[in-house]
Amino acid sequence: MDVSEAIRKRRSVRSYLDKPVAPGILKRVLEAGRLAPSASNRQEWRYVVVTDKSTREKLSQAANQSFLATAPVLIVCCAETDGHIMSCGEKCYPIDCAISIDHMTLQAAELGLGTCWIGAFSPDKVKKILGIPKEIIVVEMLALGYPASMPPSSPRKSLDEIVRYEKW
Numbered sequence: 001m002d003v004s005e006a007i008r009k010r011r012s013v014r015s016y017l018d019k020p021v022a023p024g025i026l027k028r029v030l031e032a033g034r035l036a037p038s039a040s041n042r043q044e045w046r047y048v049v050v051t052d053k054s055t056r057e058k059l060s061q062a063a064n065q066s067f068l069a070t071a072p073v074l075i076v077c078c079a080e081t082d083g084h085i086m087s088c089g090e091k092c093y094p095i096d097c098a099i100s101i102d103h104m105t106l107q108a109a110e111l112g113l114g115t116c117w118i119g120a121f122s123p124d125k126v127k128k129i130l131g132i133p134k135e136i137i138v139v140e141m142l143a144l145g146y147p148a149s150m151p152p153s154s155p156r157k158s159l160d161e162i163v164r165y166e167k168w
Helices: 003-009 023-034 053-063 066-070 092-110 123-130
Strands: 045-050 073-079 114-118 137-145
Touching: 003 092, 023 045, 023 073, 023 092, 045 053, 045 092, 053 066, 053 073, 053 123, 066 114, 066 137, 073 092, 092 114, 092 137, 123 137
Parallel strands: none
Antiparallel strands: 045 073, 073 137, 114 137
């Protein structure tokens, strides 16, 4: 599968098979995140990989999203950051973590895995459940596993609706 096909096949999966993800496969997904670009090569992302069923259930409650407990792997993406702000005025870490997670979603799609990007959760609850130090920022979570069913693609706006050339 090439990257274009992975982009087209990626979906937000909310139903997973009760099938573990082999360590070698998981490592390939994590490696894709590690290789993502970051502002000034800061690489501020840090990951907590959760496969324990009880912990996944607690995290699903912290996100108020029960389907998370069915994903065999939850990757909690955090930032160990000095709060650097790029010259455009944006903080590096949320953008860099997003790029890293997106690399993981595409690698997962190539490997026949489903993912769901989670931004709705209680960071304080997640920190408590996982013992994350207070100076570390919980940015997002990624559910990962073999899809029980693959949702249809979501509608996307046309290029004509979203692209301007040379000027607005």
